[in-house]
Amino acid sequence: MSKSDQASGEDASKLIDMRIRDLGDWRGETLARMRQLILEADPEIIEEWKWRGTPVWSRDGIVCTGETYKNAVKLTFAKGASLPDPSRLFNSSLEGNTRRAIDIHEGEKFDSRAFKALVKAAVAQNATPAKKR
Secondary structure (H helix, E strand, O other), rough: OOOOOOHHHHHHHHOOHHHHHHHHOHHHHHHHHHHHHHHOOOOOOOOEOOOOEEEEEOOOOOOEEEOOOOOOEEEEEEEHHHHHOOOOOEOOOOOOOOEEEEEOOOOOOHHHHHHHHHHHHHHHHHOOOOOOO
């Protein structure tokens, strides 16, 4: 399977493992830690690999994506604008009506408990039927 293909389940997990290993620096460590927290928050979340190399965690829809950049690991929540964020983890993509993101930079401290609560809220939101207009 090439890195550009879409995948889910075990194949996606292997591609995410490879991405973490290939990064080989703080970004790989950070992505691995955030992945661990996501899967701890809800063990039924499915790992996917989409859009030519983006790790995606889903359950009844996308929960969040995990992108890596030179100076940040970005976790984008598909419906983050409508999630409660009392710990103010969202610090990026704040101007949109739908998505919200968390940019994590090298050496930053991170509130694991608040993050897991955010993941659980996103899963719960995906499980709630959309309101009809």
